[in-house]
Amino acid sequence: MAVPPPFCPRCLISVAGQEACSSCGLTFETCGGLVDTIGTDDRGKKAGEVEDFYSVNPFPGYAAGDTRGTLLDRSRRAHFLTSLDEAIPTDAHVLECGCGTAQLSAFLACAAQDRTVIGVDGCRVSLEHADQFRQRAGIDNLQLVRGDLFKLPVEEQTYQVVISRGVVHHTPDPDEATRQVARRVAPGGVLVLGFYETWGRMVHRARRGLTRVRKEPIRALDPILRKRDLDEEKKRIWIEDQYRHPLEHILPMPHVLRVLESEGFVWLRSIPPAATDGGMFNMTPKPGALGRTLLRSGWMARGLTDPDAGLISLVARRL
Numbered sequence: 001m002a003v004p005p006p007f008c009p010r011c012l013i014s015v016a017g018q019e020a021c022s023s024c025g026l027t028f029e030t031c032g033g034l035v036d037t038i039g040t041d042d043r044g045k046k047a048g049e050v051e052d053f054y055s056v057n058p059f060p061g062y063a064a065g066d067t068r069g070t071l072l073d074r075s076r077r078a079h080f081l082t083s084l085d086e087a088i089p090t091d092a093h094v095l096e097c098g099c100g101t102a103q104l105s106a107f108l109a110c111a112a113q114d115r116t117v118i119g120v121d122g123c124r125v126s127l128e129h130a131d132q133f134r135q136r137a138g139i140d141n142l143q144l145v146r147g148d149l150f151k152l153p154v155e156e157q158t159y160q161v162v163i164s165r166g167v168v169h170h171t172p173d174p175d176e177a178t179r180q181v182a183r184r185v186a187p188g189g190v191l192v193l194g195f196y197e198t199w200g201r202m203v204h205r206a207r208r209g210l211t212r213v214r215k216e217p218i219r220a221l222d223p224i225l226r227k228r229d230l231d232e233e234k235k236r237i238w239i240e241d242q243y244r245h246p247l248e249h250i251l252p253m254p255h256v257l258r259v260l261e262s263e264g265f266v267w268l269r270s271i272p273p274a275a276t277d278g279g280m281f282n283m284t285p286k287p288g289a290l291g292r293t294l295l296r297s298g299w300m301a302r303g304l305t306d307p308d309a310g311l312i313s314l315v316a317r318r319l
């Protein structure tokens, strides 16, 4: 399959064979289809450690023999992904911040040929995995970009949909990371922000506490490690990501919501509960104090069976 030419994440014009965009002047290195805006820059100690961690444990990783067809089939069996796909217009410009190996970005691009999807991540190795898949599957409406969340190489307020799942809590300053991601959403656009929520993550924190004593997780207590049909390499990466990560915060949902509101966003919903009828971007009533307590208690209660280990998504719209 021919390598689709790389395009500039700001101007969306081809930058094949160039080291700077002829329109906006953004400088980068290209490698295969990757646009690398970090290069050899010093990213600071913590960001360096996180990149080293994901270089050895690229997340979520592809199964051997994955193709466009298997990705589409698998993604369409995941309720979150189908509702997200249904909610995003088929010609939207979508930005994923912290895409890792970019399954979600690749799915959204494959599911609608007229969408333009940009996946940004700080980890070069994860993006190389993503780009190998992108080339194999011939996905030419997805651009993979190496960039840092705190210096995102895209303009503010330009994307109709911005997604960031499982990322801001792995940065030294989750509030600022949240603001940076949120600022890329265009007026009227939607942000889907997934983060480890304090109450939602409580059961997993206890599970992880036990690991400190035993050194190995108790597989029977973890819904992912209990799976019989998941290969061992994926389980190894899960153990590293969930039990041995070098930088993890937990964030209270009301606080994250306040940060988003201060950036001009309004509440649409949280997930869970699952969005139904293509309505992931429909507004639901914003919970008051009691509603928030009930919601968060529910997240805590599902801890032992939650395959996302307390990863909660807030969906919010910029006014």
Ligand SMILES: C[S@@+](CC[C@H](N)C(=O)[O-])C[C@H]1O[C@@H](n2cnc3c(N)ncnc32)[C@H](O)[C@@H]1O
Pocket (backbone or CB within 6 Å): 047, 050, 051, 054, 059, 060, 097, 098, 099, 100, 101, 102, 120, 121, 122, 123, 126, 147, 148, 149, 150, 164, 165, 166, 167, 170, 171, 241
């Ligand atoms: C747990 S993975 C999540 C990947 C993907 N969003 C998913 O849900 O499968 C976290 C990702 O965040 C990226 N990341 C962490 N800090 C970052 C930063 N400061 N800038 C860019 N990416 C970052 C990591 O490289 C890693 O790929």
